[in-house]
Amino acid sequence: MTPLSNQKRAMMEHLKTLTVQIEHQIATITLNRPNKKNAISFQMMNELIKVAHKLKRNREVRAVILMGADGNFSSGLDLADLNDPKNFGFALYELAKPTPSKFQKVCLIWQSLPVPVIAVVQGVCVGGGLQLALGADIRIAAMDARLSVLEAKWGLVADMGITHTACDIHRDVMKQIAMTAEMMDAPIAKDYGLLTHISDDPVCMAISLIDAIKMRSPDAVLAGKRVINATQRQNYLALYQEKLWQIKLMLGANRKLAIKKAKDSTVQFIQRQFG
Numbered sequence: 704m705t706p707l708s709n710q711k712r713a714m715m716e717h718l719k720t721l722t723v724q725i726e727h728q729i730a731t732i733t734l735n736r737p738n739k740k741n742a743i744s745f746q747m748m749n750e751l752i753k754v755a756h757k758l759k760r761n762r763e764v765r766a767v768i769l770m771g772a773d774g775n776f777s778s779g780l781d782l783a784d785l786n787d788p789k790n791f792g793f794a795l796y797e798l799a800k801p802t803p804s805k806f807q808k809v810c811l812i813w814q815s816l817p818v819p820v821i822a823v824v825q826g827v828c829v830g831g832g833l834q835l836a837l838g839a840d841i842r843i844a845a846m847d848a849r850l851s852v853l854e855a856k857w858g859l860v861a862d863m864g865i866t867h868t869a870c871d872i873h874r875d876v877m878k879q880i881a882m883t884a885e886m887m888d889a890p891i892a893k894d895y896g897l898l899t900h901i902s903d904d905p906v907c908m909a910i911s912l913i914d915a916i917k918m919r920s921p922d923a924v925l926a927g928k929r930v931i932n933a934t935q936r937q938n939y940l941a942l943y944q945e946k947l948w949q950i951k952l953m954l955g956a957n958r959k960l961a962i963k964k965a966k967d968s969t970v971q972f973i974q975r976q977f978g
Contacts, residue, residue: 720747740778770823779830807864810838837868855884858961866941
């Protein structure tokens, strides 16, 4: 297997939950669990973080495309994997520790890459999948894209670094979609500021944009990314607030009722437990 650091020829690497192709100085990472609409498992998080660290050291790569297999970006966290007894305790530890959780790292790490990261959004892009896409520098969607901050439907809150990655979106808009879990089509999501572009061929548009970026100095491109990111710098306290609220919600009675209400709209919530 050709290592990620070797750019003398095209490379394709097949991991358990991802494929990674590097060609023409573009690294294309494809979430590859099509039978689950590319739901994000713990293994996928580990592989994404590992690949991102390798790409940080690869000076030949000029851009990254992040996309999903078989016409969907991602249906969010794999709840079956999350609720597996062997993983549930680890998930609680990640939420309780004072430093950023793995759930946050998998979305935030793309901002630390020294090259632009473009998310190509097709089909379903909800929950953790949308938070992953928000971690990219640019989002290009197909007309069939459907996006949602879906966590509220399950009695939870977005907690994968959204306090950092959604800084460019109007606060009132983010409150609305976080509180309602509304499903947005591509034009509405673009109007709200979640998408950069809509295209009939988002992959082709991403490659065309990268070709334009490759005409510029890689150091100037890096500086542009770092300087613009610095205008919205957040502290780690905001990330911890995400985790703290998620723990409260997971232990609260209304969380269980939300799961029931997703199947039966007549289920009623109890009065607010917090605040």
